[in-house]
Amino acid sequence: MSKFLKSISIGAVATLLAMPAAAQTFGLGRAALPEEIAAWNLDIHPDGTGLPDGQGDAIEGEEIFAAKCAACHGDFAEGIDNWPKLAGGMDTLDHKDPLKTVGSYWPYLSTSFDYIRRSMPYGNAGTLTADETYAIVAYILYSNDLIEDDFVLSKDTFLDVEMPNADGFIVDDRMETEVAIWSGEPCMTECKDKVEVTMRALVLDVTPDVDTTTAAAAEPAATEEPVAAAAQEEPTAEPVVAAADPALIAEGEKVFRKCKACHQVGDDAKNRSGPILNGVMGASAGHIDGFKYSKALMGKAEEGLVWTDETLAEFLAGPKAYIKGTKMGFAGLKKDDEIKAVIAYLATFSGQ
């Protein structure tokens, strides 16, 4: 904080006078240098103290978010699997299972800037510039309908943003509301008439298996048979793959960022909220074992849908138009060039 910069110019005599009366010092440690303090002293206070120069808006933020955040938080900040949802949940705090997001719950905007710049992206913390951080924060605000897409977030506009739950917190009142009531000599006999079991953990049965009495934890191995049938149906039509164009593939890799939040490709690919896309070109629709496709998509699969350049292009141009009832929430790729590119990119994972 800036207090240090002021106090450093004051002489040693003055600093001694400011010391708490009974303090004993040992002369240990060394003076922290201004550059060192600047490197670590990054916290942002609710009043905006500590905000750096720079700016960003939601349009810039959307692109950065798609590349750096969406893999966990979803393209629309809606959160994937157990990863935090950053948008939505307005007016749910007094409902069953409230949805707590930056928009619905966080009382101060400073917290999101502070946390994102310091600790995000997950696994690559501290790499965002001030501009990128402003842009990402703006995109999260935009995703929560709290600003328009032309709102430029900077330290000058930071406090203009109203956080919906700013007044939603009270300071710990347990001493009055709980401790005062739940004190005193408790009942020892005849404290209630009857005791009935109202809920049992074994019914819910979500406890990890902790049987360690024998070496093997004897999994009742896969009661659900893997849905292997689909894999047997080899594609009947070989896709007509144009000679690989490295530039087009590179372009496709960029386009694929829009898909990455839900779909993975490559050696370590796993099903996320969308299926693995290795080998999708030329495969029957619904070919990934163990992924739960929509009924609509499986219906198409039964009709013999195979993913070729043509069918996939049509699907990607308007997923919901092509397969009514698909679970894929993506709105579609608007440009033919993008579709071509992403198909070329996906074709490079055909051997996996």
Add this chain to the structure above:
Amino acid sequence: MSDTFEAKKPNRRAFLRGAATAGVGALAAGAARAETPDPLITETQEWAQSFGDGVDATPYGLPIQFEGDVIRRNVEWLTADTVSSINFTPIHALDGTITPQGCAFERHHSGAIELKKEDYRLMINGLVDRPLVFTYADLERFPRENHTYFLECAANTGMEWAGAQLNGAQFTHGMIHNMEYTGVPLRTLLEEAGYDTAGKWVYVEGADASSNGRSIPMEKALDDVLVAFKANGEALRKEHGYPVRLVVPGWEGNMWVKWIRRIEVTDAPVESREETSKYTDTLANGISRKWTWEMDAKSVVTSPSPQSPITHGKGPLVITGLAWSGRGAITRVDVSKDGGKTWETARLAKPGEKMALTRFYLDTDWDGEDMYLQSRAMDETGYVQPTKTQLRDVRGLNSIYHNNCIQTWWVRPNGEAENVEVS
């Protein structure tokens, strides 16, 4: 962690296989009479004849193989990823009060980092006369103290708000450990830097990617907070913040910043992620409590419990458990075998110590009938641990943190126990 603790994936595996096999050796109640001589006594055993391991077989020892199931365990569905996750202390299998570091639960926000003492730096800045940087060696030159304190995660028992969910004391109450810490009072370091009395707060952060920053009122910082570098006599483990962590007695575990690298004296709280979006308690009306730092008095029977069933039939039975309070010392623990109709006062193994685990015992004679086992702690403020119903009446069902309700284990005639809620 996610904002709710509802299980996503049901687990249909039988939980009590361990209990069933453990029961095989059970003898009928009463003083047993041997029919035939015990070969373990009458025949010379191998271990009595030849040698065991020489010294240095294990330069740093681990528990013997037969105790291999006394380990931390994770509940996978709770979190998206193990590097921002939590596991649980096997309290069902421990006794006494000190938690061995090797099985003391872990909670990381971006994984347990490896930070050498030589690379360790602690900065004090903000409203101080002399912003300072300390090395690890510097910290060892300040006068230091030893104190034993419990650390409880604010989310301990959090999965049980909406109902009995996890079947085992390890999972319902295992986000806790209790260690003897060696360290320098934070007050000493603040005085060394010459803190400004205008500074009402300190902001503390760690060296890991999450930094896990928290604001602590100056009053607490000057009272009993320790900058600790040893636990149970040895260096902190990596997973507990090696080489240096903060110890904030009685207050929620999230504030005990690991790998602590910076202490900033401020005039106001930072309102960081961990003290606004997390670790706040949403009441039924949608309003949330913040700064709920003190951990309320709480207790649990650790044995018998679902992972520690009775295997000996009726007769003498030791009922035991742990009690603690963030507001001071435990003064009394009552145990009920009938779900709270009648209570008996348990024996404390030692007088309660401030903000430390207290072990209690109820030495009893089991009639082999169903029991609804409960324990109820009281602390030196006169506070009595509430029932789940009492808690819900005040806080509703949407709280995640700070669940200190009375726990019930339903013990069956065969000795198995289950996590239940009772009327």
